[in-house]
Amino acid sequence: MPNFCAAPNCTRKSTQSDLAFFRFPRDAQRCKLWVENCRRADLEDKTSDQLNKHYRLCAKHFEASMISKSSPYRTVLKDNAIPTIFDLTSHLNNPHSRHRKRIKELTEEELRKIKERRLEASAEQTEPEKDNDVSEGQDCSDANDDLPPLTAEEREVRDYLKSLFEVLVVIGKQNIPLNGHAEEEKKSESFTPSNFQALLEYRINAGDEVLRKRFEMTAVNTEYCSPAQQKQMLEVCESCIREELLQEIRECRFFSLVTDExxxxxxxxxxxxxLRFVDQSNDLREEFIGFLPFEGDEETLTERLLFEITEKWEVYHEFWFEEAVNLAAAMEIPVKVPRLYLRKQRPEVGMEIQPESYFKENLTVPVVERVIKELKDVFSENHLKALKWLSLVPAVMGQLKFNTSEENNADIYRNDLPNPDTLPAELHCWRIKWKHRGKEVSLPSTIYDTLQLSEVKFFPNVYSFLKVLCTLPVLKLQNTKSETARKRLKAYLTDTPVSHRSKSLALLNINYDIKHDLDLMVDSYTKLYPEKEKCS
Incomplete structure (x- = not known):
């Protein structure tokens, strides 16, 4: 997902901030008001769909009255929220700075209209809310998102789980084994607490009232949190960190799976x-996303990898389903399980089939399976055809005297191109551009150098081809930053004894700089194990 706030002179990054980030609205009129208030001239020619998909504003640009905290783990904007808090002058203190967020100069009339809209928005916020005054066809999805307030007992349980998750995150990021000497001294009569237990006791002694109330009457030689519950919570931590990585990768469209020893x-x-992909800055990166059990033959391993992608990690399902629900809401189409399916399945009394689960099993999984089948075909006989597109690199074109015919190998990636019908004309212009360049212009010699050119985006099909080629594992990473994940993986394996290695802790340690949301972890855990919340 986009990492940076779109507001001028704002450098906040979602992966390095606890602030909420909000998408630009899909509603064209509201989206236009957001853009006008941002004063970003370069956003004016983009559609509301493009802005919703690729741009965000952080919570600092909204009045507090426009933000609704519907629960301790969910922050949403009110229906009529408009951003009004912006820094439009700090760049003037440094006239030599270059800004990609160009600030538009407004006329007096435009400034007057913006002030009027701000006053209107403030007036609307002060009006008493109407209980059931929602007209037919009006979008009331946000109202349905509001959850009943938590009871004192529920808040206490969530605070307790949050403390446990916080300790687990520290253990993972610092690469501290969960058990320590406890495993080695099971036969000893003296009680040696595990590292997890010891850190919990340290927090209690440091003043954590939630943990103190929970465990003050517990025997000193009793484990506060069972190994089974620790394992469940670690899996939730792992899932949340991985999802944060996948959010960014989804926006980049193309990626490759790469394995190590x-x-x-x-x-x-x-x-x-x-996962190897080209990020929003056109840098080729690899990020570690987990371990896959390795046993059996290649076919068995491939099937297990397919299961991980389609069933467990859900690489695309959440994103697709969210987009589909938003589109259905805009078209006033109810999202529900088809009656024909319910008649065939005949679910047990009290058992409810959720639309998200239905569409995952009957749409997302078959689509991903088909994609993987197609990829098997592509990376066999067609692999060499794909590599022939390396001739798009200007230096390679020069070596071939600009007599290349990439069109003959275009079919394998035609569906990935934004404008396949214009490909021949675009390739011709691309060759002419470099063939008749000025003498002072040198030819870029790598895909990475070519992607860094500002004018490459004027050739959308060429741009897509270059990004696809970057993800092929046959190409080498260009800089040390791109190899960070692989180096951290090697360091973890070198520094951690085999007996202390953990799949979940490894993901936390290698991706220690990834933003972690404790409230999201608690929410995910209570959904997966509701009985734990009741008996905690």
Missing amino acids: VVEISGECHLPLL
């Missing part, structure tokens, strides 16, 4: 998995 974890062989 087999390693041993908990007495079993595992295969490290990394």
Whole structure:
């Protein structure tokens, strides 16, 4: 997902801030008001759909009255929220600075209209809310999102779980083994607490009232949190960190799965998995996303990898489903499970099939399976055809005297192109551009150098081809920053004894700089294990 706030002179980044970030609205009229208030001239020619998908504003640009905290773990904007708080002058103190967020100069009339809209928005916020005054066809999805306030007992349980998750995150990021000496001294008569237990006791002694109330009457030689619950919570931590990584990768469209050498974890062989992609800054990166159990033949391993992607990690399902629900709401189409499916399945009394689960099983999973089948075909006989597109690099074109015919190999990626019908004309212009360049202009010699050119985006099909080629594992990463994940993986395996390795803790340690949301972890955990919340 986009990392930076779109407001001028704002450098806040979603991965380095606890602030909420909000998408630009899909409603064209409201979206236009957001753009006008931002004073971003470069956003005016973009559609509301483009802005909703690629741009965000952080909570600092909204009045407090426009933000609704519907629960401790969910922050939403009110229906008529408009951003009004912007810094439009600090760049003037540094006239030599270059800004990609160009601030538009407004006339007196435009400034007057903006002030009027701000006053109107403030007046609307002070009006008493109407209980059931929602006209037919009006979008009331945000109203439905409001959850009943938590009871004192529920708040206490969530604060307790939040403390546990916070300790687990510290253990993971610092690469501290969960058990420590406890595993080695099971036969000893003296009680040696695990590292997790010791950190909980340290927090209690440091003044954590939530943990103190929970455990003050517990025997000193009793484990506060069972190994089974620790494992469940670690899996939730792992899932939330991985989802944060996948959010950014989804926006980049193209990626490749890359594996490393087999390693041993908990007495079993595992295969490290990394995702290779070109980020929003056109830098080629690899990020570590987890370990896959390695056993059996290649076909069995491929099937397990397919299961991880389609069933467990849900690479695309959440994003697709959210987009589909938003589109259905705009068209006033109810999202529900088809009656024909319910008649065939005949679910048990009291068992409810959720639309998200239905569409995952019957739409997303088959689509991903088909994509993987197609990829098997592409990366066999067609692999060499794909590599022939390396001739798009200007230096390679020069070596071939600009007599290339990439069109003959375009079919394998035609569906990935934004404008496939204009491909021949675009390729011709691309060759002419470099063939008749000025003598002082040198030809870029790598895909990375070519992607850094500002004018490459004027050739959308060429731009897409270059990004696809970057993700092919045959190409080498260009800079040390791109290799950070692989280096951290090697460091973790080198520094951690085999007996202390953990798949979940490894993901937390290697991706220690990824933003972690404790409220999201608590929310995910209570949804997966509701009985734990009741008996905690």
